[in-house]
Amino acid sequence: LPRDFFRQNTLSVAQALLGCLLIRDEPDGCLIGRIAETEAYTQVDPACHAFRGQTARNATMFGPPGHAYIYFTYGMHHCFNAVTAEAGQGEAVLIRAVEPLTGWERMAARRGLTEAGKRGFDLKTASEAERIRRARALCGGPGKLCQAFGLDRTLNGTDLTTGSHLWLAAGDTVPPEAICATPRIGITLATDRLWRFTRRGDPFTSRPGDTRQT
DNA sequence: ATCTCGATAGTCT
DNA sequence: GACTATCGAGATC
Numbered sequence: 001l002p003r004d005f006f007r008q009n010t011l012s013v014a015q016a017l018l019g020c021l022l023i024r025d026e027p028d029g030c031l032i033g034r035i036a037e038t039e040a041y042t043q044v045d046p047a048c049h050a051f052r053g054q055t056a057r058n059a060t061m062f063g064p065p066g067h068a069y070i071y072f073t074y075g076m077h078h079c080f081n082a083v084t085a086e087a088g089q090g091e092a093v094l095i096r097a098v099e100p101l102t103g104w105e106r107m108a109a110r111r112g113l114t115e116a117g118k119r120g121f122d123l124k125t126a127s128e129a130e131r132i133r134r135a136r137a138l139c140g141g142p143g144k145l146c147q148a149f150g151l152d153r154t155l156n157g158t159d160l161t162t163g164s165h166l167w168l169a170a171g172d173t174v175p176p177e178a179i180c181a182t183p184r185i186g187i188t189l190a191t192d193r194l195w196r197f198t199r200r201g202d203p204f205t206s207r208p209g210d211t212r213q214t
Numbered sequence: 215a216t217c218t219c220g221a222t223a224g225t226c227t
Numbered sequence: 228g229a230c231t232a233t234c235g236a237g238a239t240c
Contacts, residue, residue: 057226072224073223075224075231076221081232186231188231
C-alpha cells in the first residue's frame with residue numbers, strides 16, 4: 001500500500017485496512033496475515049497516546065504516515081499500529097487481529113505453542129472449528145500478533161511502504177455494509193466512540209461474535 | 215460463556 | 228507511585 005493510502009482520514013484508513021495483508025519478510029519466507037480487526041486513534045481522542053502531546057514514546061505517531069508505531073505495554077506485550085493522516089497529527093490505526101495465512105509454524109514457535117503437551121498445530125487432521133481456534137491462538141489479539149510476527153520496539157518507526165521487511169498489501173476489499181463498528185477494547189476513556197472495526201462474521205477477531213453494524 | 219486476577223516493566227506525574 | 232490500546236489460567240455460572 002502506498003503512502004497516500006495512509007495519509008487519509010484515520011477512521012477511513014482503519015476500515016480500509018480490513019482484508020488487507022500484513023507481510024513480514026524473513027530468511028525462511030514470508031509471514032502473512034489478513035487483517036481482521038482494527039481500531040482508530042485520533043488527535044481529538046483522549047484514549048490516544050498522542051492526545052496529550054508528543055513525548056519520546058509516541059514520537060513516531062507524529063511523523064509521516066505509513067510508518068509502524070510499535071510500543072511496549074503491560075510489561076510484556078507489544079502493539080502494532082500504522083501511522084495515519086498528515087505528519088504532525090499524531091494519529092494511527094491499531095491492528096488488533098489478523099487471520100494467519102502463511103508461516104503458521106514460525107508463528108506457533110514464537111507464540112510458544114509447538115512444544116509437546118501444549119496442543120499441537122497439525123492442521124491436516126484439524127476440523128474447521130479447530131483451525132479457527134488455533135488461528136485465534138496465534139494472531140487473535142494485538143499482543144499475540146506482535147509475538148507471532150516477531151514485532152517489537154526495534155521495529156518502531158519502520159517504513160511500511162517499501163515492500164520489503166515489513167509492509168501492508170491490498171487483499172480483500174470489504175464493502176461498507178460488511179464492516180462492523182463497536183467500542184474499542186481495553187481503554188477506559190472515550191468508550192462511547194465506535195472506532196473498532198471488524199468484518200461482519202469474521203471468526204478471526206480478538207473476540208468472537210461481534211455482529212453489530214456501522 | 216463470562217469473570218477475576220496476577221504477571222511485569224516502561225512511561226508519565 | 229499510578230497506570231497501562233494484554234494475555235492466560237483458573238474459578239464460577
